[in-house]
Amino acid sequence: MTKKRVAILISGRGSNMTALIEACAHPDFPAEVGFVLANDPDAPGLARAAGAGIATTVIDHRQFADRASFDAAVHAALVDAETEIVCLAGFMRIMTAEFVRKWEGRMINIHPSLLPLFRGLDTHRRALEAGVRIAGCTVHFVSAELDAGPIIAQAAVPVLPGDTADTLAARILRAEHRLYPAALEQIAFGNFKITNQSVELEPSSAADESRILSSLQ
Ligand code: GRF
Numbered sequence: 001m002t003k004k005r006v007a008i009l010i011s012g013r014g015s016n017m018t019a020l021i022e023a024c025a026h027p028d029f030p031a032e033v034g035f036v037l038a039n040d041p042d043a044p045g046l047a048r049a050a051g052a053g054i055a056t057t058v059i060d061h062r063q064f065a066d067r068a069s070f071d072a073a074v075h076a077a078l079v080d081a082e083t084e085i086v087c088l089a090g091f092m093r094i095m096t097a098e099f100v101r102k103w104e105g106r107m108i109n110i111h112p113s114l115l116p117l118f119r120g121l122d123t124h125r126r127a128l129e130a131g132v133r134i135a136g137c138t139v140h141f142v143s144a145e146l147d148a149g150p151i152i153a154q155a156a157v158p159v160l161p162g163d164t165a166d167t168l169a170a171r172i173l174r175a176e177h178r179l180y181p182a183a184l185e186q187i188a189f190g191n192f193k194i195t196n197q198s199v200e201l202e203p204s205s206a207a208d209e210s211r212i213l214s215s216l217q
Contacts, residue, residue: 003032004188007083009074010038011092014045015173016110016180020087021052023181030188034081037074039093061093071099078103085187088142089180097144105194107142108187110180112172114138114154119147124165124172135159135168137176139183141194150199152192153183153216182216 006024008017017036024033036049039061046056057077064070070093078086086107100107113123115138117130127135136156143149155175159168186192191212192199201209 001028001030003030004084005034005082006031006085006087006184006188007034007078007081008036008049008087008089009091010036010043010045010049010089011040012043012045012090014043014048014089016089016176017045017087018048018052019177019181020089020184021049021054023184025052029181029185031085031184034083035077037077039070039074039091045090067094067096068098071096075099075102085184086142087180087184094146095142100142100144103142105141108139108152108183109142109147109149110176111138111140111147112169112176114156115140115147115151122165124169127159128163128165128168133159135172137172137179139179141199150194152187152199153179155179179216186212186215 008020010017021033023029024031033054035055035057036045037057037059038046039059041058041060049056059070059073059077061070064073084106086103088107088109113127114136118126134156136154138154139152141149141152155178157171157175191201193202201212
């Protein structure tokens with residue numbers, strides 16, 4: 001099997017990155033991690049990636065005059081590594097519309113809420129304040145608008161009595177670690193495509209469709 005080459009972009013601890021690296025290590029998984037890129041030299045995930053034998057690159061956004069020049073450097077690194085799919089995993093930079101357009105349909109993100117609810121930061125506290133009884137996480141294609149790209153897959157978790165932002169975040173994070181590799185697998189197989197801001201399943205035979213959807217449960 002020819003594996004799709006994936007780059008993972010991080011800013012922090014990289015637990016989702018680790019879940020993706022572990023999934024990609026399986027011979028039958030349709031993607032492999034080419035390299036991990038961080039915008040912060042102190043991101044703890046860099047050491048975790050290196051420990052797993054993955055090449056790492058730091059492109060420190062503070063060294064660039066503006067977002068466009070930072071994005072150009074990131075784009076060049078992705079192209080150099082022959083990247084086919086970009087996975088944002090706790091990457092805390094907002095990319096320019098030009099960069100996003102170059103990777104449209106090939107760049108995905110995980111967000112710790114059931115989008116379109118609670119875009120942006122501090123999602124767990126806001127979910128608790130809103131009084132929702134079900135929370136969760138979303139994998140979506142990245143579009144120029146923050147956390148607003150077409151949704152690929154979601155996982156729900158209960159909000160339990162006594163939850164704090166931290167306990168809820170930990171429960172959602174466990175779901176993220178299952179959902180992100182499952183969604184990447186389907187993207188790498190080419191089973192989801194982006195069309196006019198929505199996500200379509202292909203191929204669409206009934207048997208395939210139920211197999212693909214159940215893999216994301
Ligand atoms: C995760 O909750 C992810 O959904 C969000 O940022 C967090 C990153 O955590 N985008 P980690 O670095 O993957 O542990």
